[in-house]
Amino acid sequence: MPPRHRTKERPVAAQSVTRRSASGTAGAPTFPRPGTRLGLSLEWGGRLVAYVRQTLAVRSRLVDQQPSRRGVLAAAVGAVALYPMSGCGLFGDDEEKERPPAPDPLAPLLAEARALVSQHEAAIGAFPVLAERLTPVAQAHREHVAALAKVIKTADPSPSASASPTPPAGDAKSTLAALRTAEQKCQKTAAQACQAGPPERAALLGSIAAACATHLEVVR
């Protein structure tokens, strides 16, 4: 081989050797530094393997069992895999991002309004004679749902949620009675929310409470 090739190859080989020896002979640094984390973690993983093996050996002596090599390996691999991640703050960030936001105080009212839409639709489906009376009421609750969803900045779920409402049990009279009870409950919830809520929500919530009260005039 011409010397040119040799001289070209040698630094590469020398460099790789130097690199390995640098991480190997660097002693035992106590703090992980940027760029050396993986190397260190391998080193720490090795220590962990030794520790686990030792512990298991002690335990096996105590309980007279053979240590499972597979278990030891799994523990070591897991520790090695987790170590670099725990150091870079990934878990902390994720916890903050994944923490769900506190539910809006209007969430219960929104749920009640949605339930009322379904309940009225079910009643209309079961008793077509009530359609004329209940259709505008169901529509009003749909508009309440949309307005509330806008205020609390939540997605207005598709109407498919109420596409197949459960048919009401009983006759038209008991269905109307159940609807009246639900309207009264919704009025109370909206009134309480109006009373406790900030000024910017008071008008909307007051209108919803008043609307439920007017529904009692026609749902009969």
Added chain:
Amino acid sequence: MSPEALATALDAEHAAIYAYGPIGVRLDTASAADARQAEAAHRSRRDALVLRLTALGSTPPPAAPSYTLPYPLTDRAAALRLATEIEERTAAVWRSALPETEDADRSSALAALTDCAVRATRWRRRAGVSPATVPFPGRVT
């Protein structure tokens, strides 16, 4: 707490009380009884507002000597229509008082809005208006 919002509500109550006079004349017996009840309710709100505004150190606005009706009340239909509009208007005023008030004042405003909305619905039903309800009572569209 805003005395202006309550003063505006008082102006609307004065007008409503006035309007129910000519309205009642044109109504059938059953509807006229409702009109008398409605007028009494508006007087009650008016009295409460006068007391509240005085307590707040504000001068309650007096009623105007007379009010101009938006159209001549020639028959029952016109009377029912105006009764509905009066309740819608007072509902709107009370609704706009909600953000300006808190605690007991907001509670009163909400009760007034609700009462006006219910009376408007009753008048629409008597007039045969369908639907008799609106999605957001008091909201001016």
